[in-house]
Amino acid sequence: MSVSPRAGECRVSMSNRNPSHEASSRNQAVDLACLGIAILNRDEILACNPRFQEIAGFDGAEGRLEPFLQWIAPAYREPFLLHLEALLQGDLMRVGFELGGGPVGAGRLFLGDAQRILFAAGFPAVHLTLKDLGSLAVLQSRSTEDDGPQVKVHHDDRLAVLGSMAAGIAHELNQPLNTIRVVTDGLLFGRSEGWLLDQEELFEDLEMISRQVVRMDKVIQTVRNFARGERGRADESVHVNVAVENVLTMIGRQIEAHGIRLEKDLDPELPPIRAILNELEQVVMNLIVNARQALDECARPRKILRIRTGSRDGTVFIEVSDNGPGIAEPLLERIFDPFFTTKEVGQGTGLGLSISQSIVRNLGGRIDAANNGNGGATFVIHVPAAGEET
Ligand code: ADP
Numbered sequence: 347m348s349v350s351p352r353a354g355e356c357r358v359s360m361s362n363r364n365p366s367h368e369a370s371s372r373n374q375a376v377d378l379a380c381l382g383i384a385i386l387n388r389d390e391i392l393a394c395n396p397r398f399q400e401i402a403g404f405d406g407a408e409g410r411l412e413p414f415l416q417w418i419a420p421a422y423r424e425p426f427l428l429h430l431e432a433l434l435q436g437d438l439m440r441v442g443f444e445l446g447g448g449p450v451g452a453g454r455l456f457l458g459d460a461q462r463i464l465f466a467a468g469f470p471a472v473h474l475t476l477k478d479l480g481s482l483a484v485l486q487s488r489s490t491e492d493d494g495p496q497v498k499v500h501h502d503d504r505l506a507v508l509g510s511m512a513a514g515i516a517h518e519l520n521q522p523l524n525t526i527r528v529v530t531d532g533l534l535f536g537r538s539e540g541w542l543l544d545q546e547e548l549f550e551d552l553e554m555i556s557r558q559v560v561r562m563d564k565v566i567q568t569v570r571n572f573a574r575g576e577r578g579r580a581d582e583s584v585h586v587n588v589a590v591e592n593v594l595t596m597i598g599r600q601i602e603a604h605g606i607r608l609e610k611d612l613d614p615e616l617p618p619i620r621a622i623l624n625e626l627e628q629v630v631m632n633l634i635v636n637a638r639q640a641l642d643e644c645a646r647p648r649k650i651l652r653i654r655t656g657s658r659d660g661t662v663f664i665e666v667s668d669n670g671p672g673i674a675e676p677l678l679e680r681i682f683d684p685f686f687t688t689k690e691v692g693q694g695t696g697l698g699l700s701i702s703q704s705i706v707r708n709l710g711g712r713i714d715a716a717n718n719g720n721g722g723a724t725f726v727i728h729v730p731a732a733g734e735e736t
Contacts, residue, residue, distance in 0.1 A: 419446035522558035640670030671723035
């Protein structure tokens with residue numbers, strides 16, 4: 347489905363390159379800031395959006411990968427093929443890179459992000475996004491002129507998630523900042539009025555300021571670690587409660603500011619799992635942001651978001667539940683499809699659950715989704731405890 351763009355927005359729809367791939371035929375319109383998006387395997391472009399066709403100069407009928415490989419500038423082709431193979435083999439889950447491409451002499455530099463996904467009947471495929479950074483020639487000449495690494499780009503694949511978290515982070519920082527403002531303004535007002543300052547009170551105020559600074563520092567560190575991301579094999583020993591707490595450090599206050607009661611029931615006795623903390627945080631973040639958005643849509647007087655962790659039979663679970671509108675039954679089987687979204691442009695990309703599912707499957711686990719009996723939806727992440735993997 348193609349939808350006409352609003353001012354300043356690039357709204358794209360995936361075009362189906364291979365009708366046998368059911369998931370792609372159900373793709374809905376998404377807004378991904380003019381990114382070229384394609385789903386690839388070793389030989390084919392299984393699906394791509396019109397922006398990708400435009401970037402790579404396809405006529406719309408092309409489904410083979412080879413012409414795209416020829417389009418990639420020679421210096422970038424080999425590394426790209428290595429990434430592709432590693433992702434398809436499962437040696438790499440996600441990778442960011444630069445990619446030069448285009449007709450000779452008119453090449454452009456792209457910021458690439460490639461991620462392993464399970465496509466249609468569970469076949470591994472690679473989800474590729476390309477962001478146009480500009481003309482290769484111009485970027486290279488600028489980098490020589492300035493002696494600076496102008497072409498060097500920080501490929502941060504978490505920027506999209508960070509974008510949706512920005513309001514939450516602002517909330518987290520706002521409260522301690524306000525406290526500091528109230529305390530310091532009080533002291534300055536006192537001085538302008540000529541009040542005698544009690545030393546004990548002054549130190550209490552300084553301690554209060556120091557505590558707020560520590561709190562802000564924690565938020566900033568958590569966001570920084572999340573943004574930095576980690577790639578590679580999922581062989582870290584991770585405590586799921588740490589992932590949940592880190593996510594709540596980043597967006598917990600925002601949830602409360604939306605009038606939502608956050609109920610937390612974390613089992614302190616959980617065994618660790620083998621995972622990459624950052625990726626697990628990304629999955630938990632997606633589920634919590636989805637629940638918050640669902641609750642924002644409904645007019646319920648008591649909005650509740652519950653997070654529960656626990657373990658049974660060698661499996662650790664994280665359950666995120668809300669009492670929002672729930673998921674229409676016919677859509678339940680589609681919500682994990684890449685690009686499936688029921689949200690407005692700018693609100694959803696339709697990638698959150700498909701990426702989350704792919705991350706969790708790579709840990710040997712799964713995500714279940716269901717409607718609650720009394721309204722709302724529950725998502726449960728199940729992951730084998732460390733040492734329990736098959
Ligand atoms: P996005 O959030 O960008 O739409 P997702 O893949 O995360 O993409 O979610 C796909 C769809 O699943 C959403 O558009 C929404 O229709 C549905 N969904 C996900 N979580 C919930 C929830 N907690 N309540 C209701 N619907 C949900």
